[in-house]
Amino acid sequence: MELIRIGMVGYKFMGKAHSHAYRDLPMFFPHAIKPVMKAICGRDRDAVGQAAQQFGWESCETDWRALVARGDIDLIDINAPSNVHKEIAVAAARAGKHLFCEKPLSVTLPEAREMLKEAERAGVKHMIGFNYRYAPAVQLAKKLVSEGRLGRIYHFRAWFLQDWIIDPQFPLVWRLRKEIAGSGSHGDLGAHLIDLAHYLVGEIQEVIGMSETFVTERPLPDSMTGLSGKGSQDAPKGKVDVDDATLFLARFANGALGSFEASRMAPGHRCTNSFEINGSLGSVKFDFERMNELQVYLTDDDEDIQGFRRVLATDPAHAYMDAWWPPGHTIGYEHTFIHEVLELMNAIREDRQPQPNFADGVRCQEVLEAVERSIAERRWVRMSELSE
Ligand code: SOE
Numbered sequence: 001m002e003l004i005r006i007g008m009v010g011y012k013f014m015g016k017a018h019s020h021a022y023r024d025l026p027m028f029f030p031h032a033i034k035p036v037m038k039a040i041c042g043r044d045r046d047a048v049g050q051a052a053q054q055f056g057w058e059s060c061e062t063d064w065r066a067l068v069a070r071g072d073i074d075l076i077d078i079n080a081p082s083n084v085h086k087e088i089a090v091a092a093a094r095a096g097k098h099l100f101c102e103k104p105l106s107v108t109l110p111e112a113r114e115m116l117k118e119a120e121r122a123g124v125k126h127m128i129g130f131n132y133r134y135a136p137a138v139q140l141a142k143k144l145v146s147e148g149r150l151g152r153i154y155h156f157r158a159w160f161l162q163d164w165i166i167d168p169q170f171p172l173v174w175r176l177r178k179e180i181a182g183s184g185s186h187g188d189l190g191a192h193l194i195d196l197a198h199y200l201v202g203e204i205q206e207v208i209g210m211s212e213t214f215v216t217e218r219p220l221p222d223s224m225t226g227l228s229g230k231g232s233q234d235a236p237k238g239k240v241d242v243d244d245a246t247l248f249l250a251r252f253a254n255g256a257l258g259s260f261e262a263s264r265m266a267p268g269h270r271c272t273n274s275f276e277i278n279g280s281l282g283s284v285k286f287d288f289e290r291m292n293e294l295q296v297y298l299t300d301d302d303e304d305i306q307g308f309r310r311v312l313a314t315d316p317a318h319a320y321m322d323a324w325w326p327p328g329h330t331i332g333y334e335h336t337f338i339h340e341v342l343e344l345m346n347a348i349r350e351d352r353q354p355q356p357n358f359a360d361g362v363r364c365q366e367v368l369e370a371v372e373r374s375i376a377e378r379r380w381v382r383m384s385e386l387s388e
Contacts, residue, residue: 002033004098004348007067009041009088010079011051013227014102014129018077019055021337025345028323028338033345035075041067068092075100075125075344082187083180086111093122100344102129104191104368105361107182109386112365116358127344127354128361130195132273134339136331137294138196139319140311141277141284145200149298151281153254156201158276159261160189161269164227165244171221171231172238184242186211187368189273190262194367195356196275202254203363206382209248209371213240214265248371283308292330 006022008015022035040057041064042048052060061067064084068076068091076092077100078085086106089099099119105112105128119126132138144150162185165176174180175188197204219231220238245263252258266272273288285295285308295308314330316322320339324331347354366386374381 002349003036004033004345005036005038005072005074006077007039007041007061007070007073007075007097008037008057008077008079009064009067009084010102011040011042011048011055012079014079015040015042015051016055017131017334017337018079018100018129018341019051019057020334021341023056024334024338025341029342032342033349035341035345038073039067039070064088065091068095068097074098075348078102081174081180082107082182086115089115089126090118093118093124093126096122096124098125098348099358100127100129101358101361103195103361103364104182104187105358105365107180107187109362109365109369112358112362113388116362119358125344125348125354126358127340127347128356128358128364129337129340130192130199130356130360130364131336131340132192132196132288133199133356134320134336134343135286135288135291135313136318136321137286137291137311137313138200140294140313141275141286142200144282144284144296145277145279149282150277150279150284151299153201153252153256153277153279155278156197156250156252156256156258156275157278158193158196158259159272159274160185160193160263161261161266161272162189162264163267163269165215165218165264166267168215169219169231169233171235172218172240173221173227175227176218176240176242178241181242183368183372184213184240184244184246185262185264186243186246186371188262189264190246190248190260190371191364191368192273193260193262193275194364195360197250197252197258197260198360198363199356200275200277201252201256201258203252204250204258204367204383205253206380207248207250207367207370208374208380209246211243211246211375213242214244216240246371246375248374250367291333291336
């Protein structure tokens with residue numbers, strides 16, 4: 001049996017999602033290369049030991065350098081905070097390991113470019129974790145666009161809204177600190193939208209944006225907690241130096257117009273990752289909170305039955321669904337990661353780069369940076385201004 005031995009850095013939210021994907025893949029996709037969960041790495045020995053046991057890893061490490069140096073590991077999966085992605089990825093590539101890295105690729109464009117260059121130089125496979133591409137309903141949208149069913153694309157309208165920091169007492173966790181996260185809602189949520197735009201519509205030519213930090217100080221946390229931390233009223237406060245919300249407009253190379261909104265300050269929106277595409281022959285609408293559905297409108301439907309139809313993307317005709325449950329039996333967030341890992345394993349077997357890979361991570365980082373520059377300089381920024 002073909003095997004790929006995995007070493008993973010990080011064991012929190014994404015670490016758990018990736019671990020689950022490695023565990024489930026062989027059960028539902030038995031013909032894929034089997035990922036072997038060799039070692040998981042984190043700085044806190046007790047916590048990482050507990051995670052190893054709970055998630056099903058064979059062993060654990062407390063220093064990522066030791067993990068990368070291990071001869072029994074073929075692929076390094078990076079789920080640590082964004083500011084350490086580059087150092088780990090570069091070292092792992094130099095050690096000849098394949099790479100799987102969470103988004104955003106890094107905290108700056110030069111770092112992201114360096115990661116891509118090092119991975120290419122080492123000749124290893126490299127994948128970035130834009131998991132939403134792997135929802136079957138998103139794959140269906142891609143198919144309709146690619147087959148020309150929507151005609152010429154006029155609009156891509158996307159918004160990713162959350163509300164987990166709406167309470168001003170929510171602590172200053174790492175995702176709210178520029179030196180660790182790179183940016184706020186922009187790099188965390190906007191990055192997914194940018195990747196979907198690239199995937200579904202194509203290259204972005206120019207952008208103009210605006211952003212705001214509505215809560216400028218927050219209580220310091222007692223640990224680097226995740227999305228559910230609570231801050232104490234009495235804790236000393238620190239300055240929030242990332243955006244709570246970033247909005248931007250874009251013009252695509254194919255002439256389509258785009259609008260993007262990322263916010264963590266939208267009460268009631270837990271994980272509203274949505275887009276709408278309008279073309280000359282039809283439209284599609286997607287909302288991750290109803291991730292099994294795609295709303296489809298086609299202008300060539302008979303006049304008297306025109307309207308958005310709700311397509312439940314759970315039939316064997318839909319991507320990946322023949323491996324899951326009978327039609328109508330829906331799948332969830334975790335399945336996007338399983339499909340992502342399937343793509344990674346298939347790419348290794350077929351000796352090609354997985355989709356999306358570090359080149360897509362760099363393209364995304366270029367747009368993130370162009371939007372930041374446009375905000376700082378209060379003007380449209382062309383992507384060509386960022387070329388190397
Ligand atoms: C938190 O905002 C978060 O977990 C992001 O970091 C993920 O990338 C996104 O998929 C869901 O929300």
